[in-house]
Amino acid sequence: MNKTELIATMAEASGLTKKDCEAALAAFTGAVETAMKGGDKVQMVGFGSFEVKERPARVGRNPRTGESMTYPACKVPVFKPGKALKDAIK
Incomplete structure (x- = not known):
């Protein structure tokens, strides 16, 4: 949709x-x-909650060259569904 x-x-x-x-x-x-x-944090009882989580810095690899690279720490939006929404989907 x-x-x-x-x-x-x-x-x-x-x-x-x-x-x-x-x-x-x-x-x-x-x-x-x-x-x-x-x-x-935005919380709607029964539906779910929206919040921001910290993602720590990490080391990854460039798949093309194979060299290591550092990804900086960042903030990411997260949605966690509530119990009523989970039950409605089942």
Whole structure:
């Protein structure tokens, strides 16, 4: 499902217009992004949580040349599904 299909599904389920659903989705993703940039965890009981995790620096290999290279430490976004979402998928 892509973004357009998601918006159409949201509009059908909620009775809102596609334009309103697109604005709501943009507001949601913007709020999650802003919270994660600030180091906060966004938690929705039953659905899941979004958070930022630190990935430590590591040594890897260039597959083409075989030489070692160092990958710097970085922050990565992580989504952990909640119990209700896991149960719904089973």
